[in-house]
Amino acid sequence: MQKFSGFSIIAKALGSNKGWQAQWRDASPKSRYDVVIVGGGGHGLATAYYLAKEHGIRNVAILEKGWIGGGNTGRNTTIIRSNYLFEESAALYDHAVKLWEGLSQDLNYNVMFSPRGVLMLAHNIHDIQVFKRHVHANRLAGVDNEWLSAQECKDYCPPLNIDASTMRYPVLGGALQRRGGTARHDAVAWGYARAASALGVDIIQNCEVTAIRRGASGAVTGVETTRGAIEAGKIGVVAAGNTSVVMDMAGLRMPLESYPLQALVSEPLKPVVPCVVMSNTIHAYISQSDKGELVIGAGTDAYTSYTQRGGLHIANHTLDAICDLFPDFRRVRMLRSWGGIVDVTPDRSPILAKTTVPGLYVNCGWGTGGFKATPGSGNLFAHTIARDEPHPINAPFTIERFRDGVLIDEAAAAAVAH
Numbered sequence: 001m002q003k004f005s006g007f008s009i010i011a012k013a014l015g016s017n018k019g020w021q022a023q024w025r026d027a028s029p030k031s032r033y034d035v036v037i038v039g040g041g042g043h044g045l046a047t048a049y050y051l052a053k054e055h056g057i058r059n060v061a062i063l064e065k066g067w068i069g070g071g072n073t074g075r076n077t078t079i080i081r082s083n084y085l086f087e088e089s090a091a092l093y094d095h096a097v098k099l100w101e102g103l104s105q106d107l108n109y110n111v112m113f114s115p116r117g118v119l120m121l122a123h124n125i126h127d128i129q130v131f132k133r134h135v136h137a138n139r140l141a142g143v144d145n146e147w148l149s150a151q152e153c154k155d156y157c158p159p160l161n162i163d164a165s166t167m168r169y170p171v172l173g174g175a176l177q178r179r180g181g182t183a184r185h186d187a188v189a190w191g192y193a194r195a196a197s198a199l200g201v202d203i204i205q206n207c208e209v210t211a212i213r214r215g216a217s218g219a220v221t222g223v224e225t226t227r228g229a230i231e232a233g234k235i236g237v238v239a240a241g242n243t244s245v246v247m248d249m250a251g252l253r254m255p256l257e258s259y260p261l262q263a264l265v266s267e268p269l270k271p272v273v274p275c276v277v278m279s280n281t282i283h284a285y286i287s288q289s290d291k292g293e294l295v296i297g298a299g300t301d302a303y304t305s306y307t308q309r310g311g312l313h314i315a316n317h318t319l320d321a322i323c324d325l326f327p328d329f330r331r332v333r334m335l336r337s338w339g340g341i342v343d344v345t346p347d348r349s350p351i352l353a354k355t356t357v358p359g360l361y362v363n364c365g366w367g368t369g370g371f372k373a374t375p376g377s378g379n380l381f382a383h384t385i386a387r388d389e390p391h392p393i394n395a396p397f398t399i400e401r402f403r404d405g406v407l408i409d410e411a412a413a414a415a416v417a418h
């Protein structure tokens with residue numbers, strides 16, 4: 001793999017930028033792999049990378065029906081944080097944040113991780129109580145989170161409106177996680193693809209999995225795809241909004257619903273929003289990209305669907321909220337909007353586990369908030385596949401928790417979990 005460094009970039013620039021290699025090999029499917037990963041999003045790519053890097057399993061293929069990163073990985077608003085309420089969740093997401101902190105160096109690829117702080121606004125007494133509870137719970141779990149007054153929120157994010165007389169939902173304070181922030185989502189997919197490919201992983205695009213084969217014992221034996229049949233010792237399904245469809249191929253019914261979730265970006269502005277601001281109560285979140293666009297996220301549609309676009313009224317509602325919080329942005333024009341299909345579990349926590357089918361593993365249910373988990377999810381899923389048992393951090397995130405009632409109920413804790 002060609003190494004990126006300041007020296008190599010200057011040397012290539014002096015040579016008219018000739019001689020850069022392709023970032024990863026465009027592989028054709030082999031007849032057999034030790035592990036097949038279904039889904040070339042960030043989580044699938046990260047899983048393959050850690051399988052090769054940490055477990056020495058390099059005969060691995062990632063099968064992606066479209067192009068890598070073309071699912072939710074390339075469609076999200078890139079918010080990264082770990083201040084979830086329950087200890088299980090905080091440990092899971094903080095494992096990811098710790099990996100984010102060294103990811104560019106690990107991959108030798110600039111994923112533009114920017115810990116600019118995530119500020120979650122409180123608009124009523126209930127919000128204040130919930131966020132203070134989060135702050136205390138997080139601190140007990142060793143995860144940073146702090147309470148700010150309304151004025152302190154304004155000091156941290158100057159364009160924020162805190163004049164209660166002009167607002168429908170006044171800002172009463174906020175919870176701030178300073179280690180939270182954003183990263184460049186395409187770079188995450190490309191960085192993992194490049195590093196995994198360099199370790200021998202085959203990245204196979206335009207290859208849709210259409211069936212999962214099982215032998216007489218019930219264990220998986222391979223997959224059928226639009227590019228032919230492939231034998232596999234183990235199969236990891238990481239297909240986000242399409243997980244139910246893929247798992248149904250193995251005869252498993254998942255506790256998931258798939259909803260459209262949308263985002264939009266504005267015309268580019270000078271740097272004006274220094275952090276990420278989220279409001280769960282009025283369903284809007286905003287940050288500013290390095291290109292200057294305001295990146296704005298909305299809530300899910302009310303109805304399940306597989307269309308990668310959301311309802312216009314949802315975007316309207318979100319922009320109402322943004323204009324209430326940031327009156328200066330009322331005349332900013334929106335450039336693009338799009339949607340992704342998010343897979344939502346009843347307790348809004350993911351499933352990262354073995355299944356009852358030998359050799360079949362599933363990583364799903366990240367819903368509206370899985371981008372932040374990408375490195376941690378891949379790392380733990382690789383452990384689960386390689387050792388055929390979960391890592392202690394993902395051990396609680398089973399499918400069986402919905403049968404046994406051992407929920408990790410972030411839905412009740414926060415209403416939304418971006």
Ligand SMILES: Cc1cc2nc3c(=O)[nH]c(=O)nc-3n(C[C@H](O)[C@H](O)[C@H](O)COP(=O)(O)OP(=O)(O)OC[C@H]3O[C@@H](n4cnc5c(N)ncnc54)[C@H](O)[C@@H]3O)c2cc1C
Binds near residue numbers: 040068072076246
């Ligand atoms: C608008 C929006 C905003 C969001 N904002 C945030 C945010 O700010 N912060 C955050 O943490 N999270 C956010 N998320 C959620 C986050 O994007 C996802 O949880 C995360 O990207 C999931 O990653 P993944 O790799 O599992 O899925 P994906 O990137 O969707 O990858 C799954 C892949 O599987 C492929 N696939 C499906 N079926 C098959 C098949 N049969 N054969 C082969 N391939 C198949 C798909 O083509 C897809 O590429 C947001 C999501 C959306 C849509």
